[in-house]
Amino acid sequence: MQDFLKQITQNFVEFFKSLDANRRVGLVAIGAMIVIAMTGVIIWAAKTQYKLLYTDLSKEDAATISQLLEAGKINYQVADDGKSIYVPEDQVDIWRLEIAKKGVDFSSTIGYEVFDKQAFGTTSFVQKINKQRALEGELMKTIKHIRGVERARVHLSLPESSPFVSEKKPPGASVVLDVARGLTLTKEEIK
Numbered sequence: 001m002q003d004f005l006k007q008i009t010q011n012f013v014e015f016f017k018s019l020d021a022n023r024r025v026g027l028v029a030i031g032a033m034i035v036i037a038m039t040g041v042i043i044w045a046a047k048t049q050y051k052l053l054y055t056d057l058s059k060e061d062a063a064t065i066s067q068l069l070e071a072g073k074i075n076y077q078v079a080d081d082g083k084s085i086y087v088p089e090d091q092v093d094i095w096r097l098e099i100a101k102k103g104v105d106f107s108s109t110i111g112y113e114v115f116d117k118q119a120f121g122t123t124s125f126v127q128k129i130n131k132q133r134a135l136e137g138e139l140m141k142t143i144k145h146i147r148g149v150e151r152a153r154v155h156l157s158l159p160e161s162s163p164f165v166s167e168k169k170p171p172g173a174s175v176v177l178d179v180a181r182g183l184t185l186t187k188e189e190i191k
Contacts, residue, residue, distance in 0.1 A: 050077050050086035053095060056150070057083050068102060069095065132156055143175065148183040152176070 016024065053076070054065060062082050069076045069087065074095065077086040087095055122130075136154045143152040153176040159169040179185060 048075065049089045051089040051092045053085045053087045053092055054099075055080065055084040057085065058151075065099060068099060072098070132158055139173070139175075143177070146185070146189055148180040148185065149177055150180060151178040 016027070019027065054061075057065070059082060062078065062085060065085055066076065066078070069085075072095075074087055074091055078084070079086060135158075136156055139154045139156075140152045143149055143154065155174045157172040157174075159171060161168070177185075
């Protein structure tokens with residue numbers, strides 16, 4: 001075997017010496033290009049392939065997931081203005097289970113759940129604010145179920161009731177929607 005390799009090497013050296021200077025330069029350049037191309041292929045093949053973990057996340061949910069991934073020392077990439085998170089391909093299933101185990105519910109909108117954590121002795125002012133937050137949250141959740149609505153923001157204006165005022169102001173609401181690109185809501189959906 002060694003004799004065979006020695007013979008091939010000797011034949012190549014003789015062939016190389018028989019070439020003129022221009023052809024030697026050309027042969028060296030072709031050899032260098034082959035080495036560079038093979039190095040590029042090896043680097044590309046060894047590069048971590050990322051796969052989508054979650055998409056269409058709120059900023060709060062994306063931040064929660066990012067913190068969990070950082071705590072687990074997992075490399076991740078964020079795309080779509082922070083709405084999508086990518087992890088290494090072999091980690092997707094593991095981290096979907098891990099995130100579910102941690103209790104991330106992807107519903108950063110709080111509705112009546114605000115009353116689940118209410119402390120004893122809460123003032124009437126805090127109760128009023130929590131009631132308004134709960135109503136706004138429940139309206140946002142309901143509006144998000146309309147076809148094509150990606151995000152909703154609701155602000156309520158609830159006038160204070162008073163036994164001394166006979167005329168009541170009607171409540172009002174301000175609603176901001178992010179709808180799917182190219183979608184127009186009908187008048188019935190807006191009502």
